[in-house]
Amino acid sequence: MLPAAFLTRLGAIVGDGKLLTDEASCYAYGYDNSRKVFPPDAVVFATSSEEVQQVVRLCDEFAVPLTPRGRGTGTTGASIPEQGGVALSLERMRRILAVDPANRVLVCEPGVLNQEVQDAARPHGFFWPPDPSSAAYCSVGGNLATCAGGPHAVKYGVTRDHVLGLKAVTGKGDIIKTGCYTTKGVVGYDLTRLLIGSEGTLAIITEATLKLTPLPAAVGGLTAHYRDIASCARAIAAIMAQPALPSALEFLDQASLDLIRARHPGLLPQETRALLMIEVDGAPGEIASSAQAIRAACSNDGLIRAEIVSDLKALWAARKALSPLLRDIAPKKINEDIVVPVSRLPELLQGLGELSARYRVANANFGHAGNGNIHVNLLVNPDDAEELQRAEACLDEIFTLVLRLDGTLSGEHGVGREKRAFVAREIDPVTLQLMRDIKQVFDPQNILNPGKMFADPQ
Amino acid sequence: MLPAAFLTRLGAIVGDGKLLTDEASCYAYGYDNSRKVFPPDAVVFATSSEEVQQVVRLCDEFAVPLTPRGRGTGTTGASIPEQGGVALSLERMRRILAVDPANRVLVCEPGVLNQEVQDAARPHGFFWPPDPSSAAYCSVGGNLATCAGGPHAVKYGVTRDHVLGLKAVTGKGDIIKTGCYTTKGVVGYDLTRLLIGSEGTLAIITEATLKLTPLPAAVGGLTAHYRDIASCARAIAAIMAQPALPSALEFLDQASLDLIRARHPGLLPQETRALLMIEVDGAPGEIASSAQAIRAACSNDGLIRAEIVSDLKALWAARKALSPLLRDIAPKKINEDIVVPVSRLPELLQGLGELSARYRVANANFGHAGNGNIHVNLLVNPDDAEELQRAEACLDEIFTLVLRLDGTLSGEHGVGREKRAFVAREIDPVTLQLMRDIKQVFDPQNILNPGKMFADPQ
Incomplete structure (x- = not known):
C-alpha cells in the first residue's frame, strides 16, 4: 500500500481527476495483451514532461515502483505494474506538436496513436513506417518503447530507423x-536508439521527433501457394537473395491456413499447405517488373501457383483474419516472436514441425518471413496442466533451435516479463552486466519498470 | 614515457614486429586529416579481439591512454593520441569473415576498407550504403566509430542504419x-547504435555484421544551375518536400564554383552562382519520372537551366575536384560540417554569406544539401594571426546560427577534439552528464581515447 502522504503529493502533481486508486481502475491498468494481470496501487495520468518529471521524482523519493504505459497492447507484459506501485498512463499526452512535411518530420507526444500519425502524415504524401497489427489503437510511445515492427519492416525497417530525437525523463527524474x-x-x-526498445526501464519518453517517409506511388501484390512448407521456406530465402525487395512478405503455415479455412470456407484452396502473401510498392512502372522478379524467384517444384493480386484488401484478408481466430481458439496460446536469418528458415520450420510432433503441442506459425520473423503459436489448453508442461518444454527447445540457427528470441514483441528468463540464453553474461550497469546509470534506485527485460541476477 | 615493463608485456601480446616505438613511426600514427599531430609513445597492431582485449587490460593496469585508430582519414582529430600512450592500429584486422548474400549480410574486421566491402558485395548485387568521400582508403572501423555518412545518405541513411551487430572490447577489457x-x-x-559514432571512447570495435542493400538497377542524374544562392536554397527545400527522393543532392556555392573554374576552365558556365548535382536511382522505368519530378520541383525564377545528365562520371567530376582544391588553396582551412533542417537552408546560406562578409573571411560552402548537411570551409591563412582570430569569431557565430535554426554542429565528421569545446552549446548539461556517466560504465579508468568527444567538465 502507498503512504497517504505520497498519494496526496501525487494527486497534487497531476491535478483533479488524474489520480485513480479504486480497485476497478487499478485492475484496468494492470494488464496488457500478455493476459497477465498485476494491478498497480495507483494510476496517474500525466499531461506534460514536467508532470512526468515530478511523478518520477516523487516515486524516487518514496522508492515506489513506476511503470509507464501506453495503450497496453504489448504481448510481453512490459507495461504491467508487476511490483505494484504507480502505473503512469501517457494516454492523455496526445498532442501532435508539429507536422513539417518540408523536413519530413512529425513531432508528437507519446499518447498519440500510430494511426493518428499516419492520418496526419498522409495528406502531405508521407507515412511513418512502423506498422504493428495494433496500429489503429496502439500508441507511439509504446511503439518506441518496444521498437515496434510490422509487415513492412522487411523493406522499411523498424521503429529505431524512423526516429530523429526524443525527450524523456530518466529514473532520476x-x-x-x-x-x-x-x-x-x-x-x-546515440541515446535515441538506446531508449528505443528499452521498454520503459531507462527513461519515460515524453516527446518524439519522427522521421517520415514518402508514401509509395503504387502498390501491388501476389500470392504464392505451396504444396509443402519446405518448398515455401526455400522460396522465401530465394526471394530475399535477389534485389527486388518486397514491401511485405508474409507467411502462413498449414495450421494457420486450416484455422482460416474452418472459419472462412472458400477463402483458401484446400491443397495449399503454405502460403506467401507478397506486397511490392514503388513507382507505378516498377510494380509489374518487381512482381515478375519475385514470381520468378519464388518458383520451385513445390509451387502450386503464384498469382498477381489486383485487390490488395483481398491479399491481406486472410492474414488479418488470423490473429483474432487464434485468440478465439486458444485464448491462452503461447505466442512467440522468434527470428532466424532467412536462409535458415527451412531448418527452422522443419524443426518447429518436429518439435510440435514430439511434444504433441498444436502449433500455428505465421509472420514476417522476409525478416525471418516467425510468430510461433503453441495452441494450449490452459486447464490441461500436463499439456502446459509439454508446451513449456517444447518452447525451451524452440529457443535452443533459434539460437543454434543464429537467430534471436524476439524480433518485435520485446522481452517484458514473458521472455526475461530466456535473455541470458541469447546475451552473454558480460554484455548483460553492461546493460544492467547502464540501467543503473539511468535509474539508480531501480524504480522504472523494475524487474522487466532482465531476470534477477543469480 | 611508458615503463619498460609495460612495453615488454605489450610486445609479448602482439608478437614480433607489431610494436613500434621509434620516433618516425610514432609520428606517422600521431595525426589524421585534422592536420594536428600528437605522436603516441607506442604503436601496436592487434590482429584479433583477444589481442585487443589484452592490450586494453594492460593499459588499464598501467593507466595508459589508448587511442584506437583505423586509417586516420577523420577530420576532427578523433583518432589522434592526444595524451600520448598507445595508438592501437586496427589496420591489420582486415579479414572479411563472411559474405552472405542470402541474408544480405557481410561480416568483417574493422581494418577492412570501405571500398573492399563494396568490392565484395557488388558481385552479389549488393552494396553497403555509407560512402564517405574517403571510401577508397578509409576503414569500416572508422566508418563505425564516426557514424560516417556521404552523398547517398539522403536516400540510404548513415552508418547506424546499416549495421546489425558488433563485437567490441570495452575500456574494462x-x-x-x-x-x-x-x-x-x-x-x-541497443548497444550497437550506442557504440556507432562513439569515436572509440566507449569500446574498440573488433568485428561488425553489416547489413547490405541491393544495388539500384539504374542510375540517372541532373544538374540545376542557379542565378543566386537564395533560389538554389529554395529549390533544395522544394525537392525534399515532394516524394521523389533523390539518391544524392549535392550543392556547391559560388566560392566553390569559382575555385573549380579557376583550376578547370570550361567545366562550368560562368553565370552559374549556385549548382545542384542531383542523382536518382531505382528501377530503370523509374529514373525518367523521378528526374522529371525533381526537375519540376527545382524550377523557380532563379533557375538558369536544369539538364538531364547522361554521363554520371561527368555529374560527379566537379564535386570530386573540389575537396583537394580547397586543401591546395588553404591547407589550414577550417572545415565544418553543420546541418540544419532543409527548410532552413535559405536562412543558413544567407546567414553564412553575411557572416563571411562581416568577418572578412573567405568561405566556400558545399555538401549534402538533401540532408541539410553543409560543409563550411573558412579559407584562412594560418600565418595571419589577425585573420585566424576573425575566423574563430566567425565560426562561433556560425554555430550560434546553426543551433538557432534547429540544426546540429556535426552531421558526419564527428566531434573528436576539434568540436568538443562546442558540444555543450548543443547538448544540455543534464544529457551531457548522462553521456559522461555512460562513458564511466564502459571505461571507468578513462583510458579509451581520453579527452575526446567531451570537453573537460568545468
Missing part, C-alpha cells in the same frame, strides 16, 4: 533531450 | 557482443 531535428547528426552518444 | 545476425531483434538494449 532528469529531463533529457536526445538526437536532433535533422536527418544527420553525430554530436554525442 | 570486456569483450561484448551487441545486436544480432538478423534484420530484426529487440532483446536487450
